[in-house]
Structure formats: structure tokens, C-alpha cells
Amino acid sequence: MSTLDAHLVVGLDGFRLDIRLTVDAGQVVALLGPNGAGKTTALRALAGLQPLTDGHIRLGGRALARVPPEKRPIGVVFQDYLLFPHMSALDNVAFGPRRRGLSKRDARAVAAAWLARVGLSGLESRKPRELSGGQAQRVALARALAVDPALLLLDEPLAALDARTRVDTRASLHQHLASHEGAALIVTHDPLDAMMLADRLVVVEDGGIVQEGDAASITAQPRTDYIARLVGLNLYRGKGSGHTVAVAPGFALTVAENVAGDSFVAFAPSAVSLHPERPSGSPRNAWQAIIAGIHRHGDNLRVQLDGPIAAAADITPAAAAQLRLVAGQAIWAAVKATETRAYPA
Amino acid sequence: MRRAPLALVIPAVLGLAFLVLPLVGLVVRAPWASLPRRLAEPGVVSALVLSLQTATLATVLCLVFGVPLAWLLARADFPGRRLVRALVTVPLVLPPVVGGVALLLVFGRRGLVGSWLGFSLPFTTAGVVVAEAFVAMPFLVIAVEGALRGADARYEEAAATLGASRWVAFTRVTLPLVAPGIAAGAVLCWARALGEFGATITFAGNFPGRTQTMPLAVYLALETDLQSAIVLSLILLGVSVAILAALRDRWIG
Structure with missing residues (x-):
């Protein structure tokens, strides 16, 4: 079981993040909050890109807090995707499997299969700059999923897309999240994304959790001005x-x-x-x-x-x-x- | 379109003339009639070949040590980084002759390092390469560090989340990303090494065929045969312009 159990404490100049998170395998949790609430810091701490000041990270029973990012079974979809600009879509997706020890040939086969799964067959040789925003988002998703992560992290996965692409991409992202066997955590400031993609919402303000629950209970009984404004x-x-x-x-x-x-x-x-x-x-x-x-x-x-x-x-x-x-x-x-x-x- | 103010245009044109006129003078005064004969002189050819070889070797040396140094300055966080960066740029402002003297004191037969080495560096072709690398390396380090700072370090983070160690992230992601910056730095470095005079003549001497590079040959010719000096200068000018023209569109500007 790849259940995430984390207590993230990160002290930065004048800011302190202190949240407890659990995500079950197969579950999708959204970390929802205004800009500057500490959502991205939490995601970076889980990925190992931001050291913890205190607390712990356990994934499937394994302690990860002191494990370097490249050794964590975690995939990340970054906000602006960070597709390697000098590599084709296929090589971007094959990068992870290759690092996990697959031969060049096998890694490319895995990558091609993932690109097909996200509906991008035929675009394997495109460079990131030749992809539309929605296509780049799907390559980024395929790249993160291709390493078969026990935990998938998505940082504002739809924020960079225009309104029309967003609706389609949200629907396809929902499907991929549903078929992902590991745990998934989405960081977003958009309540609609959070409610449509996640099974459970965790609302973060000023580095702490202010409310958590399913969409219905949070919209029915908001506990902060921020959430009240979100749900109108x-x-x-x-x-x-x-x-x-x-x-x-x-x-x-x-x-x-x-x-x-x-x-x-x-x-x-x-x-x-x-x-x-x-x-x-x-x-x-x-x-x-x-x-x-x-x-x-x-x-x-x-x-x-x-x-x-x-x-x-x-x-x-x-x-x-x-x-x-x-x-x-x-x-x-x-x-x-x-x-x-x-x-x- | 608004007219540019004369107070800026006049000094700008004078500045341009100042940069271009000496080169024009070189071309005008060149002994074109005897040029083919003078070019074929063995001294000229050997100096040119030596110059190209040593400048290229010095650039390779600078790449091997300078790129990692630039990475360290741009990416790693260590105490005294500002001091290290200042030290790297010292050869940039140091008079090359002083650099040559300093190299002699360190790599000379009785020098700090030289007394440990089993061979002699000063007054050898290898010494020319060392002197050129010493003077030219800051150009490469500064150019590459600038390129690394300009490149988004988060690509390395993305690579890390995909299982890449820092070394793999550097070779597979960062290096290709900053390749244009490295190339531009290498060209600057090579050009500087090709023109190196002060440190070379101090550290390696002026022995035809062994340590006499083109700039040294020009200087020597100036004492005896002005026409030869012009021809040698013209060759150096031609090589520089050719390199600049070949690389301009791809890497510079």
C-alpha cells in the first residue's frame, strides 16, 4: 500500500508551514489555498526539493524525509511543466524510465505507450516549443506517470491553460487520476479544479490547515472568509x-x-x-x-x-x-x- | 521616427572610426604584391600553426576546468563564493606580464609547484598553453556562469524528480541547455588565447617553432621588418574576423 502519511514543517524567513497530510493509495487529495499559503512549499517538501525543518514523510511505510529527490518514488507535474526544451516529447517522457535503469529502447517504448495513453500519438518527435499548452500539460503528466510513482504531485496543473483547453484537459486529467493506482496530491488555488479532480480537499492558509473534508461539507460549512468567498x-x-x-x-x-x-x-x-x-x-x-x-x-x-x-x-x-x-x-x-x-x- | 541627438551620434561615430580606422590602415598598408611569397615563409607558417594549436589546447584546458568552476559559482552554495568569483576574475584585469611572472614563480624550476613537477614548463610549448589558459579562462568562466544563471535551475529539479542524480542532471539537462553559452565563452576564450602576448613571452619566452606564437612574431618582426609585421598582423586579423563571422549567427549576438 502506498499510503502517504506526512507531517511537513518548513521554516523559511518569516514563514512557517506546518501541516499534516494523509493520502491513501488511489485517492486524490487537493491542497487548496490562496497564493502564498504554502501549498507549493508543501509540494516541494514532499518531492524532496525543499528540506524539512521538522516532521516526517512516510510513503508506503518507508521514511522519505532524508531521501534525496531522485530516490523518492514520487512523480511531479510542475506548474509550467518544465519540459526539457532540447528534448522531443518522447525523450522527455523516456527520461524517467531511463534513469530507473531501463535500456534506451525499453524506455522509449514505455514513453511511446504513455504518450499514446494521454492521446498524443504522432507527436513523439515534437519539441516542447512546438506543442500547444494542453499538449505540453499532457506530456508533463505522461512524464511524471512514466516512472510509476507511488505518489503523484501536481502543482497548479491547469493554471497555465486558457479557459477552453482547461475544461477538456481537466476532464482527461480526471480520468488519468482515477486510473492512477498510487496516491495523488494536487496543489491549486482554483476551487473548481479542486472539487472536480479531488476526493478530498485540504484548505491551507498562512502555512496551516484551516479546514478539510469533501467538497460538499466544505461548501456547506465554510470556516474561513477565504473558503466562504470561494464558494460564494x-x-x-x-x-x-x-x-x-x-x-x-x-x-x-x-x-x-x-x-x-x-x-x-x-x-x-x-x-x-x-x-x-x-x-x-x-x-x-x-x-x-x-x-x-x-x-x-x-x-x-x-x-x-x-x-x-x-x-x-x-x-x-x-x-x-x-x-x-x-x-x-x-x-x-x-x-x-x-x-x-x-x-x- | 525621432532623430537621435547629435550629442550622442557624434561621439558614437568618432568611437566607431577609432575602432575601425587602424584596421583599415593595416589593410591599406599591406604589401599585397609580395603577400603570397611572405605567407609561404617557413617562420610565418610555423608561428601560425603554433598559435592555432596552443590557442585550441588552451581552450580545451579552460573548458575542462572552467565549466565545472562556472557551475560551482552559479549553482552550489558555499561560504566564500563571492571571494572565489572575485579571484576568478583577477587574471582578467591583471596585466598579462604580471601573470607571466606569477606563473614563473609557481611553475618555474624552483617554483611552488614546479619543484614538484618532474618536467619543466617554462620556455616550452606546454608553457605557452598554460600562459594562454591562465589569461583566457576568466572569459570562459564568466560567460558560462552567466549562461548557467540565465538557465532555469528548476529543470535540474524536474530531472531530480525523474530519478536523475545531480551529475546526470548536469550532463543530460543543464549542459545541453547552456551549450550556446559555453560555445560563445569558448570562442571568446580562444580569441583571447590567440592574441595572448605578455604572459606568453614572460613565461614561455620567444623561441621560433617552439614558443613563438603569432603575436610574438609580430612584435619581433616590428623591430626588423615592418612589412613582415603587417603581413603577420593581417593574418591574425583575418583569422579573428573569419571566426567571428562563422559563429556570429549561431552563437553570438
């Missing part, structure tokens, strides 16, 4: 008691759940309604807000609100026209208690 939710943290959570000085939100102590409250921007006067009627959260900005968001408009709490509201262009919304305007915002989600922090 308004998120607040405060003291809960009964059906209210005090999220700002002198300001509490009424929620459907019964909570006590430190709690999160989340609601979607589409749950926020805007009114010229204080709304009356069913139990609502209503507060006076100032419009900080308005921009297009899909078919709707997204209104950024300042006030006791910062919030985003999605409204239709028709409603916006009716309300004559402009930046700087004072307005009433309302959210039904039933449209909020409250959960312990």
Missing part, C-alpha cells in the same frame, strides 16, 4: 445563544438553528434582499447598509454592502433599476432566518 457565501463568526449569533458589536443575526458559544453564520448573496424602507413582516434580519459597490455577476448584479456587517447581495437588474441603486446610497438589507446556516466554530 457571506460568512460571519460570533457568539451564539439560542437562535441568535452576535456577529458584530451591537449586531446579532437571527438564525434557524439553535446554537451556543462560538459559531459561524453563513448565507448566500441571493438570500439578501434590498429595500428602500425598513421591511416589515415575517421574522427577518434587517439592517441599514451603505452600498459600497455594484458589479455584474452572471445574469444578476452583485451589490457590496457596508454597515454593521460587510455583505454581498445578488439582485436582478430589474430590481436594481426599481431601487435606483447607486454607490454610497443608504439602503435596508434583509435576510430570512430560514435562509441562514449556523454551525459551531
Whole structure:
């Protein structure tokens, strides 16, 4: 079994990475986080390109922390692929098998088979500069997989691609990851890539893990502003008691759940309604807000609100026209208690 | 198009004239009529052959030791690296005569290293090669180090993740990547070695057929026969221009 069990501690000037990771054989885990969170440092530490300050790396029971990169059973797909520019696609893929002791002939046969698997038959003799972005990505994937790694590492595998190529490449990458028998770890700042490619998400911020779980549980109950913004939710943290959570000085939100102590409250921007006067009627959260900005968001408009709490509201262009919304305007915002989600922090 | 300011154009043209005029003078004053006869003189041929041989050997020597030195300066992290880089460039600014004297003190019969060697280097053809390599190696090291710094070191990391040791990564990935830089450095190095005078005459002397290279022959001819000096200079100029022209498109510029 090639299960990864790692505790990565890396101290760099003014930055400290400290995360624990486990990935089972056949599993795909995404390391998701904003730029500068330490994702790439974690990947480099696993590959042996960045020495650990402390901690351990075990892969299939074997301790790797002191093993040089060329002796680790790990394949890496780098963000900008790093295909050797002076070698053909075939020689790039054959490079790994050749280093693992195969004869030139056998290594090239293995490489040709891998290029065929990623759908690049016929492009064997192309130099990297003669390949499109999507093709280069697949050569890089084939090159990393050709050494039959127990752990496959992918650093922002789709970041360098344009939007159209990205969709196709993501689908084919998903297939190859599914048929890969070893463990796989993807580093990405794109929540869509993470959710579509990985079985489990590990969210990293400022060098530490802030949340992990499957896509559904993370999107349902985000625990940091970063994740809330990723999944498009308004998120607040405060003291809960009964059906209210005090999220700002002198300001509490009424929620459907019964909570006590430190709690999160989340609601979607589409749950926020805007009114010229204080709304009356069913139990609502209503507060006076100032419009900080308005921009297009899909078919709707997204209104950024300042006030006791910062919030985003999605409204239709028709409603916006009716309300004559402009930046700087004072307005009433309302959210039904039933449209909020409250959960312990 | 905007006009270039005269304050820049005038000195630039004067500078160009300063560089080109002496070469034009050489060509104009050359004894073209007697050129074929003078070229065939045994002294000229042997000096030319010796020059080409020693400059090439010196370049090989510089490649063997200079490329690893450049790699160390560009890639390895060790204490005193700045000092080592400064030391490497010393022969670049050192008057070659001083280099020659220093070589004598080290490789001479009673020198620091020379007394251990079983053979004598000074005043031999091998001594010419040593003197030329001493003066020319910094050119190669600096050019190759620049090329290595310009090459993305992460290719070596990619090679490592594919199972390549640092040596294999160097020979299979880095070396091919910086080959143009090495070639350019080797050409500079060779050209410098071909023109070497001061260190050579000090360390190896001026013996026709053994240590008398073209620049030394030019100097000697200047004392006795100006026409010969011009012819020898013309040959050196021709060889330099030919090398530059042959390599310009491929490696330089």
C-alpha cells in the first residue's frame, strides 16, 4: 500500500508551514489555498526539493524525509511543466524510465505507450516549443506517470491553460487520476479544479490547515472568509445563544438553528434582499447598509454592502433599476432566518 | 521616427572610426604584391600553426576546468563564493606580464609547484598553453556562469524528480541547455588565447617553432621588418574576423 502519511514543517524567513497530510493509495487529495499559503512549499517538501525543518514523510511505510529527490518514488507535474526544451516529447517522457535503469529502447517504448495513453500519438518527435499548452500539460503528466510513482504531485496543473483547453484537459486529467493506482496530491488555488479532480480537499492558509473534508461539507460549512468567498457565501463568526449569533458589536443575526458559544453564520448573496424602507413582516434580519459597490455577476448584479456587517447581495437588474441603486446610497438589507446556516466554530 | 541627438551620434561615430580606422590602415598598408611569397615563409607558417594549436589546447584546458568552476559559482552554495568569483576574475584585469611572472614563480624550476613537477614548463610549448589558459579562462568562466544563471535551475529539479542524480542532471539537462553559452565563452576564450602576448613571452619566452606564437612574431618582426609585421598582423586579423563571422549567427549576438 502506498499510503502517504506526512507531517511537513518548513521554516523559511518569516514563514512557517506546518501541516499534516494523509493520502491513501488511489485517492486524490487537493491542497487548496490562496497564493502564498504554502501549498507549493508543501509540494516541494514532499518531492524532496525543499528540506524539512521538522516532521516526517512516510510513503508506503518507508521514511522519505532524508531521501534525496531522485530516490523518492514520487512523480511531479510542475506548474509550467518544465519540459526539457532540447528534448522531443518522447525523450522527455523516456527520461524517467531511463534513469530507473531501463535500456534506451525499453524506455522509449514505455514513453511511446504513455504518450499514446494521454492521446498524443504522432507527436513523439515534437519539441516542447512546438506543442500547444494542453499538449505540453499532457506530456508533463505522461512524464511524471512514466516512472510509476507511488505518489503523484501536481502543482497548479491547469493554471497555465486558457479557459477552453482547461475544461477538456481537466476532464482527461480526471480520468488519468482515477486510473492512477498510487496516491495523488494536487496543489491549486482554483476551487473548481479542486472539487472536480479531488476526493478530498485540504484548505491551507498562512502555512496551516484551516479546514478539510469533501467538497460538499466544505461548501456547506465554510470556516474561513477565504473558503466562504470561494464558494460564494457571506460568512460571519460570533457568539451564539439560542437562535441568535452576535456577529458584530451591537449586531446579532437571527438564525434557524439553535446554537451556543462560538459559531459561524453563513448565507448566500441571493438570500439578501434590498429595500428602500425598513421591511416589515415575517421574522427577518434587517439592517441599514451603505452600498459600497455594484458589479455584474452572471445574469444578476452583485451589490457590496457596508454597515454593521460587510455583505454581498445578488439582485436582478430589474430590481436594481426599481431601487435606483447607486454607490454610497443608504439602503435596508434583509435576510430570512430560514435562509441562514449556523454551525459551531 | 525621432532623430537621435547629435550629442550622442557624434561621439558614437568618432568611437566607431577609432575602432575601425587602424584596421583599415593595416589593410591599406599591406604589401599585397609580395603577400603570397611572405605567407609561404617557413617562420610565418610555423608561428601560425603554433598559435592555432596552443590557442585550441588552451581552450580545451579552460573548458575542462572552467565549466565545472562556472557551475560551482552559479549553482552550489558555499561560504566564500563571492571571494572565489572575485579571484576568478583577477587574471582578467591583471596585466598579462604580471601573470607571466606569477606563473614563473609557481611553475618555474624552483617554483611552488614546479619543484614538484618532474618536467619543466617554462620556455616550452606546454608553457605557452598554460600562459594562454591562465589569461583566457576568466572569459570562459564568466560567460558560462552567466549562461548557467540565465538557465532555469528548476529543470535540474524536474530531472531530480525523474530519478536523475545531480551529475546526470548536469550532463543530460543543464549542459545541453547552456551549450550556446559555453560555445560563445569558448570562442571568446580562444580569441583571447590567440592574441595572448605578455604572459606568453614572460613565461614561455620567444623561441621560433617552439614558443613563438603569432603575436610574438609580430612584435619581433616590428623591430626588423615592418612589412613582415603587417603581413603577420593581417593574418591574425583575418583569422579573428573569419571566426567571428562563422559563429556570429549561431552563437553570438
